[in-house]
Amino acid sequence: MQIETNKSLRQFNTFGLDHQAAFFTEVADEKELMEALQAARKAEVPAFILGGGSNILLTRDLPYFVIKINIKGINIVREDSRHVWVKVGAGEIWHEFVGHAIRHGWGGVENLSLIPGTVGASPMQNIGAYGVEIKDVFDHLEAVVREDGNLVTFSGEDCGFGYRDSIFKQKSKDKYVITRVVFRLDKFPVLNTTYGDVEFTMHELGFPEPSIEAVSEAIIHIRSKKLPDPTVLGNAGSFFKNPVISPEKFHQLKAIYPQLPGFDTPEGIKVPAAWLIEQSGWKGKRWGTIGVHAQQPLVLVNYGGGKGEDLLLLSKTIAKDVFEKFGVKLQTEVNLV
Ligand SMILES: Cc1cc2nc3c(=O)[nH]c(=O)nc-3n(C[C@H](O)[C@H](O)[C@H](O)COP(=O)(O)OP(=O)(O)OC[C@H]3O[C@@H](n4cnc5c(N)ncnc54)[C@H](O)[C@@H]3O)c2cc1C
Structure with a gap:
C-alpha cells in the first residue's frame, strides 16, 4: 500500500x-x-x-x-429460477456494473444507467433515477467497522433507505466502509418505462420492442442531452434534494404561484428544487469561475479554476434566497467535505 x-x-x-x-x-x-x-x-x-x-x-x-x-469483483453468489444474486466490489464503476447486468440479461438496474460513481457509494444516498432506486434491487451489503475493523452485514431494512438517504448519511455517518454490495436481479425483467420520455425515446432510437438494453440506451440518450458531462464541465449532478413539504404549505404556495409543480409522495408533496431555484432568479447565473448551469438550475458548475469554498457560498446564497421567497428549506444532496 x-x-x-x-x-x-x-x-x-x-x-x-x-x-x-x-x-x-x-x-x-x-x-x-x-x-x-x-x-x-x-x-x-x-x-x-x-x-x-x-x-x-x-x-x-x-x-x-x-x-x-478500488475493491473489484462481480460474482454470482446465489441463483434460482427467477433471480440472480450478484455480489459487487465497492470500487466497481456503477455504470460498468449496469452494463454487465444488461449483457447477462439481468433486469433491475437498467433505469440507473449512466449514474456516475462507484457501487460502494450507491447505498449511501440510495441512488435513484427514472422511477427506480437501488433499494428496489438491494439484497444486503458488507462493510468494515471503521473503529475496530470488524466485518458486518446490513440488510435493506438495516440501511434505512429513503429519498436520497440512508443511515450511512445519518446516524451511522462515518462509522462504516462499504466493501461489497449484493443485488437481487431479475432473470425475467419487468420494464419500468413510464417515467419521463423513456418510452418515446426508445421508439425514436428505433428499438423494435422494449428490452433492458432499449431502456438503458434511451436513458443514456436522455441523460447525455440533459446533464453536463463532468469530464467537460465540473459538476456533481443535482446539488440539492427536491424538498418535500406538507400539503398545507403546498396549497399556500400554490395560491401565490399557480405554476408550482408538486408530486404526491408518502411523506408529503415533493417540489422540484430546480423550479424554486429558477424562480429565485439563479438559473444560468455565473460568479466568475463557478455558477448555476444554464439548462439545469439544480446543477452547480465549476467552469475551471473554481474554489470549493466559493461553491459552498454560492449554494448557501441560493438556499437563502429560496427560503426567503418560498419559506422552503433546501437540503444539499451533495456531501460537503
Ligand atoms: C452528472 C451527474 C449525474 C448524477 N446523477 C445522479 C442520479 O441520477 N441519481 C443519483 O442518485 N445520483 C446522481 N449523481 C450523484 C452520484 O453519481 C451518486 O451519488 C454516486 O453514488 C456517488 O458515487 P461516488 O463513488 O462518486 O461517491 P463519492 O462522491 O466518492 O462519495 C459520496 C459519499 O459516499 C461516501 N462513500 C463513498 N464510497 C463509500 C464506501 N465504499 N463506503 C462508505 N462510504 C463511502 C463518501 O465518503 C461520501 O460521503 C450524479 C452525479 C453527477 C456528477
Missing part, C-alpha cells in the same frame, strides 16, 4: 476542484482497507472514504487520510 502526502484531489472529484489531501492511498481489498484505517489511526488523522468523487464538494484542503476504494 502506497501512502502519498499533500496529494491533489483534482482528478478524484467530478467538480474538478484542486484541493489537497494530507494523506492519500488506494485499497484493492479488505485487508488493505484495514491497513489503511490503521495507518490513519496511527497518524492520528481522521479517515475519509472516497469513491468516484461524484457526490462530494471539497470545501478546503482536507486534513484527512483519504482512502480511495
Whole structure:
C-alpha cells in the first residue's frame, strides 16, 4: 500500500476542484482497507472514504487520510429460477456494473444507467433515477467497522433507505466502509418505462420492442442531452434534494404561484428544487469561475479554476434566497467535505 502526502484531489472529484489531501492511498481489498484505517489511526488523522468523487464538494484542503476504494469483483453468489444474486466490489464503476447486468440479461438496474460513481457509494444516498432506486434491487451489503475493523452485514431494512438517504448519511455517518454490495436481479425483467420520455425515446432510437438494453440506451440518450458531462464541465449532478413539504404549505404556495409543480409522495408533496431555484432568479447565473448551469438550475458548475469554498457560498446564497421567497428549506444532496 502506497501512502502519498499533500496529494491533489483534482482528478478524484467530478467538480474538478484542486484541493489537497494530507494523506492519500488506494485499497484493492479488505485487508488493505484495514491497513489503511490503521495507518490513519496511527497518524492520528481522521479517515475519509472516497469513491468516484461524484457526490462530494471539497470545501478546503482536507486534513484527512483519504482512502480511495478500488475493491473489484462481480460474482454470482446465489441463483434460482427467477433471480440472480450478484455480489459487487465497492470500487466497481456503477455504470460498468449496469452494463454487465444488461449483457447477462439481468433486469433491475437498467433505469440507473449512466449514474456516475462507484457501487460502494450507491447505498449511501440510495441512488435513484427514472422511477427506480437501488433499494428496489438491494439484497444486503458488507462493510468494515471503521473503529475496530470488524466485518458486518446490513440488510435493506438495516440501511434505512429513503429519498436520497440512508443511515450511512445519518446516524451511522462515518462509522462504516462499504466493501461489497449484493443485488437481487431479475432473470425475467419487468420494464419500468413510464417515467419521463423513456418510452418515446426508445421508439425514436428505433428499438423494435422494449428490452433492458432499449431502456438503458434511451436513458443514456436522455441523460447525455440533459446533464453536463463532468469530464467537460465540473459538476456533481443535482446539488440539492427536491424538498418535500406538507400539503398545507403546498396549497399556500400554490395560491401565490399557480405554476408550482408538486408530486404526491408518502411523506408529503415533493417540489422540484430546480423550479424554486429558477424562480429565485439563479438559473444560468455565473460568479466568475463557478455558477448555476444554464439548462439545469439544480446543477452547480465549476467552469475551471473554481474554489470549493466559493461553491459552498454560492449554494448557501441560493438556499437563502429560496427560503426567503418560498419559506422552503433546501437540503444539499451533495456531501460537503
Ligand atoms: C452528472 C451527474 C449525474 C448524477 N446523477 C445522479 C442520479 O441520477 N441519481 C443519483 O442518485 N445520483 C446522481 N449523481 C450523484 C452520484 O453519481 C451518486 O451519488 C454516486 O453514488 C456517488 O458515487 P461516488 O463513488 O462518486 O461517491 P463519492 O462522491 O466518492 O462519495 C459520496 C459519499 O459516499 C461516501 N462513500 C463513498 N464510497 C463509500 C464506501 N465504499 N463506503 C462508505 N462510504 C463511502 C463518501 O465518503 C461520501 O460521503 C450524479 C452525479 C453527477 C456528477
